[in-house]
Amino acid sequence: MSRTRKWLGNTGVLLALVAGLVVWVMLPWFAVLALVIALALWLAFTRSGRLTLEAARIGISSLPQRWGASSVIVVGIAGVVGVLVAMLAMGAGFESTLKQTGNDSTAIILRGGSQAETNSVITRDQVPLVSALAGIARGADGRPAISAELSQVVNMVTRADHTDANAQLRGVGDAAWALRPQVKIVEGRRFEPGKRELIIGQGARKQYVDQQFNDLKPGTQIELANQVWTVVGFFASGDSHDSELWADVETLGSTYRRSAYQSITVKLDGKDGFNKLKAAMAADPRLKLDVDTTQHYYAKQSENLSRFLKVLGIVIGAIMAVGAVFGALNTMYAAVAGRAREIATMRAIGFRGLPVVVAVMLETMLLALIGGLIGGLIAWAVFNGYSVSTLGNNFSQVMFQFKVSPELLWNGIKWALGIGLVGGLFPALRAARLPVTEALRAA
């Protein structure tokens, strides 16, 4: 009978725990803060709270004697949080690299239905038609601020293992500089129109070497499409252009026998410039083109991969968390069993169930918090700014960096405390249910 009751009780606790965890994961920071303050007030100003504090102090002061066992909780949780934060940071880094590339004051125009620059074709006779449309801002020279560009995938030699990788070679004209003020030359100079000169983004510079496997530097010569190109400079933009090579659009077009352009980037005129442009484009039957703000265009490109990385990170993190929970349970059960006499004595001299339960939980949560902090710190120290590359939407390499943001660290801490909660609750309940007389009698 009492077995069934205990079993029912445990199941009830388990259900409450699952519900609690779901709420906990969704809790915003201010609610967590309120919770912590409420707990602190309870600890400081009520009788049972003060008893809890005393009980917890006894437990925590004996922690150094059980360092080996306690470190299981700390290291286990640090592992979970480290892996979780690192995986999420990878997704966040990719997302932010692509998102920064776009903004809501410029728009990109592609052939209808083409989704990405590589697939798009915009014929030369369409360019003047586009520049005459409403909604396009004018540049300093009074002409419409539009930049017709080419995007060619070329093979470059990777630094890592000297194999070929797809790099994006963008052909641009003068207007591109004004439309992308974030692109700055950091070494050398801009290419000159009409010459076979290249400038290379800082991400691409790290990723590739020349065909003799030497570092890229101003003056390096690279053979592309049977023609020799000279590297004249390097640029930095802090976004996905960093992975690109830039050259003069007309020279690139003639080298690759491209008579048409692939995309047009325009500066939008004021807030409703985009709507005006879209309406004007739809009204012209000669222009079967898609127009999208660059912000939306680049954000869309990161959507799939960053969602995939997020799901992967959470699944792996969750499996590891389950393992860490078992580790924490093990340790805390052992701790409770080892201190059975001590706990029974405390209960005998008047400590009630609640203070004993909360004290054991506090102890576990403290260890979990330390573990979470260590894991987050390691992930931050090792992975923040770590560069990786992947194939982007244009069938070419996009370099990005892991981004360990405070938000991700906060998430990691929340996971750590969640694991601590689960790992501490059942041992705490056992401590409170310990039959006092038996525990006292047992050696």
Added chain:
Amino acid sequence: MKYLHLIWAALFRSKTRTFLTLLSVITAFLLFGMLDSVRVAFSSSANVAGTNRLITTSKLSITQSLPYRLQSQIESVPGVKKASYATWFGGIYQDPKNFFPNFAVGPGYMELYPEYVVPPEQLKAFYATQDGAIVGEQLAQKHGWKIGDTIPLQATIFPTKGSNNWNFKLVAIYRVSDNKRKGEENTLMFNWKYFDEANDYIKGQVHWYVIDVANADQSNQVAQAIDKLSDNSDHETKTQTEAAFNQAFFKQIGDIGMIVTSIMGAVFFTLLLLTGNTMAQAVRERIPELAVLKTIGFSNRSVLWLVLAEATLLVVLGGLIGLGLAALIMPGVSSASRGLIQLPSVPAATWGLGLALMLIIGVVVGLLPALRAMRLNIVDALAGR
């Protein structure tokens, strides 16, 4: 072996602890099984594909096209059995999220892939139907397509008569017999001739050639001979084995190996600590018992072996269950998602590596407690000092 029941009894002396430790070992090896299978699949998926096949693409870049007239030249290269070609189409079915590869293939393309099983009459119908399409079984199931259905695709690159709407008639469905490669059933192919006539942009252009060589040992020479055909032309080629081609492609997606290895490092470090601690605890609790064993005549060495065997048994038991679970779950996920998520089954290489890891971890975590048990002084231990 005769001590097995003794070890077994010692293992389950504290059921809760053993059970919890076992569960964490299981989760660790479950994760290991899944991650390592993915890693193996990435690094060797190429190797399971035919070694007799070469892929020729443009040397400039993979998106650059090659003239289709190269086919007859390639076929006349000594050592080449057959060659066919394909052009990437990149069409979208209803929504970009439904992505699957689709391309136009030349005559004889399907025959280059004998592992793609097509009923002969369907294959015949495919080549005979101008706008016919052939799809993999998984893809057909996913979208509920049946033979005779019309499949509309939105072109992203090649319009036809000024519009992006292409329609294909499904006339054939192929299957891949090898379970590991079910992911390759996610492709739609249609006749290149139809594509060449109907698209508004390019005529007589292909993106890659697939070449069947008579003898895999000659692949290198044949590849060089093929590249020589277009030396110094405006369409220089790059020919490599299918394996090398796939591997280069996967490598660009990301360094899967690095990520997997670092996750596994974190998992195993945690696991080591966890199990090691449990074993230390178990030995500490049993000091008087071990002393009794020694008193009744067990040698120091056999006590060492007993403890070591106990630790190893625990890890191997959990590891096998974990890997077994991974082997069950992975095909389950693949089939439940109807090919949307492709997880490989646990390959022999992963089982082997996993087993080795279990033994190593077992010995490492058991060693310290076992040494301690071996050095135990009977009198002190019995007295509880």
